[in-house]
Amino acid sequence: MADVVVERGRVARATGARKGSSLRNALGRKSTVAFFLTLPLILLILLLVLYPALYSVHLATLNKAMTKFVGLSNFTFLFKRETFWMVVRQSCIFAITAVVFKALIGFIVAHFVHNIPAKGQRKWRGMLLVPWVIPPAMSTLAWLWLFDPSYSAFNYTLSFFGVGPIPWLGDTFWARFSVILVNVWYGAPFFMIMYLAALKSVPDQLYEAAEIDGANWWQKIWHITLPMMRNIIAITTLFSLIVTFANFDIVRILTSGGPLDTTHLFATWAFQVGIQSSDIPLGACVSLFMVPILAVAAIFILRDVNKRGNEA
Amino acid sequence: MSTLAIDKAGPSRKVKYGSMSRDRTWALRWSYFFLVLFAIFFLTPPVYMLITSLKSSAEISAATNPWWVFHPTLSNYVELLSSNQFLRFFWNSSIISIIVVIVTMMISIPAAFALARMKFWGSATLATGVFLTYLIPDSLLFIPLFKVLGGVQELTGITLLNRWYVLVFIYPTLTVPFCTWIMIGYFASIPKELDEAALIDGASWLQTLTRIFIPVALPGLIAATIFAFTVSWAQFLYPLVFTTSVDQLVLPVGITTTLIKGDVFNWGQIMTGALLGAAPPLVIYAFLMDYYIAGLTAGATKG
Numbered sequence: 001m002a003d004v005v006v007e008r009g010r011v012a013r014a015t016g017a018r019k020g021s022s023l024r025n026a027l028g029r030k031s032t033v034a035f036f037l038t039l040p041l042i043l044l045i046l047l048l049v050l051y052p053a054l055y056s057v058h059l060a061t062l063n064k065a066m067t068k069f070v071g072l073s074n075f076t077f078l079f080k081r082e083t084f085w086m087v088v089r090q091s092c093i094f095a096i097t098a099v100v101f102k103a104l105i106g107f108i109v110a111h112f113v114h115n116i117p118a119k120g121q122r123k124w125r126g127m128l129l130v131p132w133v134i135p136p137a138m139s140t141l142a143w144l145w146l147f148d149p150s151y152s153a154f155n156y157t158l159s160f161f162g163v164g165p166i167p168w169l170g171d172t173f174w175a176r177f178s179v180i181l182v183n184v185w186y187g188a189p190f191f192m193i194m195y196l197a198a199l200k201s202v203p204d205q206l207y208e209a210a211e212i213d214g215a216n217w218w219q220k221i222w223h224i225t226l227p228m229m230r231n232i233i234a235i236t237t238l239f240s241l242i243v244t245f246a247n248f249d250i251v252r253i254l255t256s257g258g259p260l261d262t263t264h265l266f267a268t269w270a271f272q273v274g275i276q277s278s279d280i281p282l283g284a285c286v287s288l289f290m291v292p293i294l295a296v297a298a299i300f301i302l303r304d305v306n307k308r309g310n311e312a
Numbered sequence: 313m314s315t316l317a318i319d320k321a322g323p324s325r326k327v328k329y330g331s332m333s334r335d336r337t338w339a340l341r342w343s344y345f346f347l348v349l350f351a352i353f354f355l356t357p358p359v360y361m362l363i364t365s366l367k368s369s370a371e372i373s374a375a376t377n378p379w380w381v382f383h384p385t386l387s388n389y390v391e392l393l394s395s396n397q398f399l400r401f402f403w404n405s406s407i408i409s410i411i412v413v414i415v416t417m418m419i420s421i422p423a424a425f426a427l428a429r430m431k432f433w434g435s436a437t438l439a440t441g442v443f444l445t446y447l448i449p450d451s452l453l454f455i456p457l458f459k460v461l462g463g464v465q466e467l468t469g470i471t472l473l474n475r476w477y478v479l480v481f482i483y484p485t486l487t488v489p490f491c492t493w494i495m496i497g498y499f500a501s502i503p504k505e506l507d508e509a510a511l512i513d514g515a516s517w518l519q520t521l522t523r524i525f526i527p528v529a530l531p532g533l534i535a536a537t538i539f540a541f542t543v544s545w546a547q548f549l550y551p552l553v554f555t556t557s558v559d560q561l562v563l564p565v566g567i568t569t570t571l572i573k574g575d576v577f578n579w580g581q582i583m584t585g586a587l588l589g590a591a592p593p594l595v596i597y598a599f600l601m602d603y604y605i606a607g608l609t610a611g612a613t614k615g
Contacts, residue, residue: 033517034430038438041423041492048485049445049453056456109350115343124347126601131354133597133604135546137564138586142357145364145579153360153378189354190608197609217339239447246449249548253568267451267549274455275553284455291452298447302440 059284066281074285083261083269088289090176091265095245098183102244103237105184106191113192114199125196132189140253143182144169147254172262175255179263182250187243191236198232199225231304238301242294266290358590365389365584372579388584398585400559401566404476405589408562409544412483416540420488421533424495425521429507439496446489454553457482461554476560482550487540494539494610498532499525535607538600542593563589 063070078084113124131139146153147168155165168178206224215223226233248267251257257264257272264272266289274283364372366384376382392398426432427439458473465472472478502525510520526533551562558570567585571578597604 030430030517031432034426034432034435037422037426037430037517040419041442041488042438044419044484044488045441045445048457048482049448052453052456052460053448055460056453059456059459105350109347112343112347112350115339116347122601124351125605126598127351128347128354129597129605130358130594132608133542133593134358134590135542135548135564135593137546137548137568138590139357141568141582141586142361145577145583146357146360148577148579151372151375151378151579156378185354185357193605193608197605242447242449246451248451252548252552267449270451270455271549271553275458280455280459287452287455290449294447294449294452298444301447302443305443 056284056288059281060288062281064279064281074282078282078285078289083264084286086261087264087266087269087286090263091245093176094180094183094247094251094263094265095241098180098187098244099237099240101180101184102187102191102240103233105188106236107195107233109188109192110195110199113196125193128192129189131186132193136186136249137253139186140182140250143178143185144254147178169255170259172259175259175263179251179254182254183244183247186250187240191240194232194236195229198229202228234304235301238297238304242297242301245293245297246290358587361583361587361590364579365587367580369578369580388580389588392581392584392588397558397570398566398588401561401563402588404561404566405545405563406592408476408479408483409541411480412487412544413537413540415480415484416487416491417533417537419484420492420495420536421526422521424492424499425525427492428496428499430517442489442492442496445485446493450486450547450549453485454549457550458553473554474556474560476555476562478554479544479547479551479562482554483544483547486547487543490543491536491540494536494607495529495532497610498529502528531603531606532610534600534603535610538596538604539607541596545593 059066060074061069061071062074109128113121113128116124145151149167149170152165152168154168158164158166167174169175202225206228207220210220210224245265246267247265248271251263251265251268252271255263257268261269266286270283270287273286274280360379363379363381365388366381366386368383368385368387371381371383423442427435427442461472461478464470506524506528507520510524515523546564547562548564551565555561555565558566561569563585567582567589571582571585
């Protein structure tokens with residue numbers, strides 16, 4: 001219907017300006033205008049995203065000097081290395097643990113903010129989002145300093161409780177714990193903001209009705225809040241899964257993969273192999289292993305976002 | 313029958329009301345208690361940055377109470393802000409971020425307009441493609457991009473690697489997809505009658521965009537601008553890979569590579585630098601919080 005009106009407007013214009021050349025007609029046509037408006041975007045995606053992405057598949061099949069095609073031998077080489085499997089395992093542990101805790105903390109904090117009187121919510125929300133606003137490279141430096149082996153402010157504080165000095169970044173378990181902790185700290189506010197927006201969109205009548213029916217707070221969360229927020233929870237979690245899985249800054253600055261490569265993720269290991277040891281094909285190969293998980297998450301996000309679009 | 317039920321509920325009602333309001337008070341107290349705990353967790357690192365930045369190196373190495381400043385000094389700030397190197401980082405970061413914001417807007421606003429309003433062949437596919445591009449992380453592309461840039465450099469003779477301006481070309485891959493995506497959402501929410509009226513009055517597509525869509529969707533535009541700026545300001549991986557000379561570095565890379573000299577960590581200066589590097593996004597956030605949050609939530613709720 002709307003299109004018809006628009007078309008009619010254009011026709012009226014075209015007949016009004018009879019003298020316009022055919023070139024001008026072509027330029028004024030909707031599809032031509034649309035093409036020129038989207039051309040920069042298409043070029044950007046093709047040249048700087050799609051081409052490099054495909055190029056990395058090509059790179060992964062070359063030898064270290066990038067002179068010879070070696071087929072899949074980079075991949076088979078990786079499969080035989082223990083470090084590679086450790087990176088796979090650590091990436092999964094890191095991403096899943098961090099996302100679960102981010103989602104939980106985000107959900108809990110969002111509830112508390114939603115609980116307090118509307119007047120104070122803005123102030124609290126503003127304060128609690130600060131970790132997300134600071135560039136992660138900068139805030140990770142602060143964490144590095146908090147974890148410092150000799151002057152650790154955490155160990156200083158813990159010593160009053162009789163807890164011995166913890167080797168935050170020196171020991172495999174604690175180093176893994178620390179990178180997850182920093183990632184949770186950085187990402188939880190994002191979940192909080194998303195969930196808070198979703199909580200606000202749940203109609204109050206539902207809670208009132210449940211209250212009259214005698215539902216307790218847990219039943220209200222389980223039977224009203226969670227179903228109403230299901231879509232936003234799914235999108236946020238999947239999105240965060242992608243970002244966390246591909247994380248670079250935090251691990252790079254905090255541990256650089258150490259101790260003994262036990263905290264490496266795909267991104268940091270690819271950086272070390274590809275850029276620092278200048279074995280570009282192997283680095284490209286490592287980062288390509290992120291693709292399957294990213295693709296699965298992306299497909300589900302797309303499905304949920306489209307569903308949302310249809311609902312609205 | 314029904315009156316009987318109401319009568320029965322009558323006397324017990326008052327008691328229930330009392331217990332409910334008591335429950336509410338307790339829920340409120342617990343909420344505040346936990347909010348304070350979480351606020352401490354969330355704000356410890358930035359506050360600790362500030363504390364350390366006010367200490368002299370002597371005080372830091374004296375290993376006194378790390379949570380308190382006994383002899384506050386601004387020497388770290390003076391030293392950094394008078395160092396040409398640090399100002400260079402700051403300048404590089406600023407100029408790159410500003411150019412990237414402008415480029416991003418020039419690409420994504422027209423594209424979002426076309427995708428939101430002009431149904432053309434492949435427009436739905438392109439919109440989906442834009443969203444998928446947004447989901448591709450930087451850590452997947454930095455190695456091939458490094459090679460591609462090297463290849464272009466060889467082919468054209470233009471030095472790209474180790475120059476700050478190369479980042480101006482690369483950052484839009486991170487900012488444009490999301491900005492286009494949320495602008496599509498904002499543009500689509502504008503009533504169709506507005507642009508139909510303009511078209512009937514004889515406005516061209518471009519006039520409709522600049523006279524109607526941009527002014528009406530200004531809040532979305534501000535949100536997208538903030539997003540583009542903060543992303544370019546915080547980007548760490550690309551500058552780390554593509555630039556190495558000290559005079560070409562941006563702030564995050566500059567601080568992590570130059571202020572850490574060997575194994576000697578000058579923590580006072582590192583924390584001061586980190587705080588100054590975090591300042592522009594924090595200032596923008598403090599003043600434009602509502603736009604910032606609108607941009608953050610729009611990605612999942614619009615479109």
